[in-house]
Amino acid sequence: xxxxxATSAITIELNAVLVALTANEPQVLTLEDGALLPSGPFxxxxxxxxxxxxxxxxxxxxxxLGYVEQLYTFADRYRAAEGGRRIVSISYLGLTRxxxxxxxxxxxxxxxxxxxxxxxxxxxxxxxxxREILPRLxxxxxxxxxxxxxxxxxxxxxxxxxxxxxxxxEDLVLQRYELLYEAGLVPETTPTQQPIADPLPGMxxxxxxxxxxxxxxxxxxxxxxxxxxxxxxxxxxxTLLQLQRAVEALAGRPLHKQNFRRLIDQQGLVxxxxxxxxxxxxxxxxxxxxxxxxxxERAFGGTKLPLSRAV
Amino acid sequence: xxxxxATSAITIELNAVLVALTANEPQVLTLEDGALLPSGPFxxxxxxxxxxxxxxxxxxxxxxLGYVEQLYTFADRYRAAEGGRRIVSISYLGLTRxxxxxxxxxxxxxxxxxxxxxxxxxxxxxxxxxREILPRLxxxxxxxxxxxxxxxxxxxxxxxxxxxxxxxxEDLVLQRYELLYEAGLVPETTPTQQPIADPLPGMxxxxxxxxxxxxxxxxxxxxxxxxxxxxxxxxxxxTLLQLQRAVEALAGRPLHKQNFRRLIDQQGLVxxxxxxxxxxxxxxxxxxxxxxxxxxERAFGGTKLPLSRAV
DNA sequence: CACCATTATACTCAATAGGAGTATTAATTA
DNA sequence: TAATTAATACTCCTATTGAGTATAATGGTG
Numbered sequence: 001x002x003x004x005x006a007t008s009a010i011t012i013e014l015n016a017v018l019v020a021l022t023a024n025e026p027q028v029l030t031l032e033d034g035a036l037l038p039s040g041p042f043x044x045x046x047x048x049x050x051x052x053x054x055x056x057x058x059x060x061x062x063x064x065l066g067y068v069e070q071l072y073t074f075a076d077r078y079r080a081a082e083g084g085r086r087i088v089s090i091s092y093l094g095l096t097r098x099x100x101x102x103x104x105x106x107x108x109x110x111x112x113x114x115x116x117x118x119x120x121x122x123x124x125x126x127x128x129x130x131r132e133i134l135p136r137l138x139x140x141x142x143x144x145x146x147x148x149x150x151x152x153x154x155x156x157x158x159x160x161x162x163x164x165x166x167x168x169x170e171d172l173v174l175q176r177y178e179l180l181y182e183a184g185l186v187p188e189t190t191p192t193q194q195p196i197a198d199p200l201p202g203m204x205x206x207x208x209x210x211x212x213x214x215x216x217x218x219x220x221x222x223x224x225x226x227x228x229x230x231x232x233x234x235x236x237x238x239t240l241l242q243l244q245r246a247v248e249a250l251a252g253r254p255l256h257k258q259n260f261r262r263l264i265d266q267q268g269l270v271x272x273x274x275x276x277x278x279x280x281x282x283x284x285x286x287x288x289x290x291x292x293x294x295x296x297e298r299a300f301g302g303t304k305l306p307l308s309r310a311v
Numbered sequence: 312x313x314x315x316x317a318t319s320a321i322t323i324e325l326n327a328v329l330v331a332l333t334a335n336e337p338q339v340l341t342l343e344d345g346a347l348l349p350s351g352p353f354x355x356x357x358x359x360x361x362x363x364x365x366x367x368x369x370x371x372x373x374x375x376l377g378y379v380e381q382l383y384t385f386a387d388r389y390r391a392a393e394g395g396r397r398i399v400s401i402s403y404l405g406l407t408r409x410x411x412x413x414x415x416x417x418x419x420x421x422x423x424x425x426x427x428x429x430x431x432x433x434x435x436x437x438x439x440x441x442r443e444i445l446p447r448l449x450x451x452x453x454x455x456x457x458x459x460x461x462x463x464x465x466x467x468x469x470x471x472x473x474x475x476x477x478x479x480x481e482d483l484v485l486q487r488y489e490l491l492y493e494a495g496l497v498p499e500t501t502p503t504q505q506p507i508a509d510p511l512p513g514m515x516x517x518x519x520x521x522x523x524x525x526x527x528x529x530x531x532x533x534x535x536x537x538x539x540x541x542x543x544x545x546x547x548x549x550t551l552l553q554l555q556r557a558v559e560a561l562a563g564r565p566l567h568k569q570n571f572r573r574l575i576d577q578q579g580l581v582x583x584x585x586x587x588x589x590x591x592x593x594x595x596x597x598x599x600x601x602x603x604x605x606x607x608e609r610a611f612g613g614t615k616l617p618l619s620r621a622v
Numbered sequence: 623c624a625c626c627a628t629t630a631t632a633c634t635c636a637a638t639a640g641g642a643g644t645a646t647t648a649a650t651t652a
Numbered sequence: 653t654a655a656t657t658a659a660t661a662c663t664c665c666t667a668t669t670g671a672g673t674a675t676a677a678t679g680g681t682g
Contacts, residue, residue: 010321010353012386012399042321042386049386073384073401075323075353075360088323088399090384155607169610225616241658251616259617259641261660266639282658283648296466299480305536305562306570306669552629570670572631577668593629594677617640624682631676639668644661651656 012042014053015091015209017071017216020109021233024245027109028213030205034110037209042090053092060107066232067095069223071215074208093216095232110203112217115210117202119173119217119252128201133180134163136200140183170251173218177211186210221251228269231290239277239285240264269294323353325364326402326520328382328527331420332544335556338420339524341516345421348520353401364403377543378406380534382526385519404527406543421514423528426521428513430484430528430563439512444491445474447511451494481562484529488522497521532562538611539580542601550588550596551575580605 018029071091141153162168187199270288329340452464473479498510581599
């Protein structure tokens with residue numbers, strides 16, 4: 001039953017979704033004029049995949065990678081390179097505080113909403129959704145011959161893009177991208193397909209890199225809700241509004257200011273530094289710093305089962 | 312900046328944590344007298360990793376795999392095989408409804424609590440924790456020379472095993488196993504280490520398979536809280552108590568019966584079949600079936616940010 | 623048959639979390 | 653000086669959640 005593992009020609013590639021925040025905008029590190037995510041080799045001198053990735057990023061950006069998390073391992077057939085060589089790509093999400101020390105051209109930080117304009121709901125519903133996406137998706141669902149397929153498509157549109165009474169769920173970044181891909185509204189194609197005529201606004205990427213980016217954004221949006229990872233992207237000290245803007249940038253949604261503050265200090269995530277922010281307009285705000293201890297103090301595992309406390 | 316990927320000698324291996332429920336006990340498929348998880352080859356005729364895994368499991372167990380999810384990709388140095396050949400292992404979690412059609416010996420379903428006896432809190436705190444684990448972990452933390460290290464160890468013990476006022480969190484299966492590993496309380500060792508003298512109760516596995524199993528259990532315990540995956544393990548129709556027992560088996564905790572029922576029907580996850588269960592004692596219960604539609608109807612993405620509804 | 627054990631099911635209660643809004647304070651800028 | 657921009661403090665209301673009480677419907681036992 002235990003078969004020997006195949007050992008044919010296989011190439012391992014590491015892909016990284018490296019995220020930073022600049023001026024309250026979520027940035028992702030890209031190459032080749034924004035068409036690729038950084039990809040590194042899997043070098044055998046590194047004991048683990050993560051240390052290999054860290055070393056590589058540090059060398060490239062001259063800044064330490066704060067938080068690293070594995071995203072997914074892809075080995076789809078269409079990723080096979082020439083010569084029947086198989087590519088297995090392992091992707092990571094990395095959060096870093098500082099920007100790359102700019103060289104002449106190449107690696108560039110790009111606002112991730114340039115790739116996913118429909119994901120930015122910070123100023124209300126992204127106009128693109130109602131104006132372009134929904135009409136075109138509806139046309140796609142109506143074009144289905146099989147009535148069961150039609151119903152299925154309608155329901156997926158409803159769930160993912162919040163048509164009808166369902167409301168927008170910011171976590172479904174990947175599902176939405178995949179729906180658009182299936183409906184043929186994005187220019188990315190498999191090698192056998194024809195390029196599409198009229199793609200949606202939003203920059204594309206080569207290979208499946210935009211899908212990997214969507215995976216990273218989705219993971220991060222889900223994560224900030226139960227783990228204090230935002231702080232990996234913040235400067236040492238910050239005001240509560242800055243923190244709120246950071247979360248909003250990642251989540252792509254506006255937050256209720258007063259309640260956001262209530263949440264933050266209920267959780268004991270931050271402490272006052274004693275200093276006051278110097279800024280342009282408005283009442284000056286207290287500066288806070290992240291209480292690193294809480295990562296150790298608390299378990300951070302959400303529960304939604306009706307447990308019995310008295311075990 | 313884009314370096315060519317390394318292509319040296321690499322072996323890809325698939326590992327599967329296959330879970331089923333029998334008689335309200337969580338079972339996992341094992342090989343070699345329980346010492347290994349099933350491992351399959353990465354065969355290049357399959358278009359994706361998942362289809363390869365599905366095909367392999369179906370062929371072995373003669374039952375379809377319901378839900379499949381990628382767990383993690385490991386490529387640690389100590390997994391390198393002889394001859395400098397590097398092993399990359401990609402692990403999956405799979406849920407299946409039926410048991411394997413038994414052959415003469417080999418693959419066997421085993422209760423996963425045989426590997427992790429301290430994870431079963433269905434009848435109150437697992438006695439092993441207070442009786443053996445905590446004393447030995449405390450000895451380990453006190454043995455630390457550096458006071459900072461000592462504090463760190465104490466805190467990790469507190470968070471993961473619920474010493475002091477922190478309470479037990481069933482999701483931390485992997486963290487607990489790793490803590491026990493670090494403290495040298497489990498027999499698994501890296502090739503360079505000496506075998507330990509007096510391991511904790513609980514079956515060990517070869518290589519890092521028990522760690523992979525811990526990853527799978529942890530993922531499943533987290534998942535059942537926000538996705539209706541339990542139903543993949545249930546028979547076509549069931550009573551609410553059976554469903555509760557299933558969740559309890561996975562979570563390793565007792566649930567509050569009335570509130571469990573409230574939760575289930577609030578969510579509209581099930582519908583009555585009209586039939587009534589025939590059983591030994593007590594008032595007969597209605598039989599229910601899973602409403603497959605809900606998977607499509609709802610998004611299932613938890614939110615914990617203080618959002619503004621009126622965007 | 624009366625009674626008990628066992629399970630199912632229906633409610634009630636209290637505490638808490640979460641979304642939303644009002645009011646007040648403290649700064650800068652026009 | 654007034655208008656603007658933020659910060660901060662509260663209040664309200666509702667939904668969720670942990671916990672417990674009460675009642676109903678079975679089979680088994682003396």
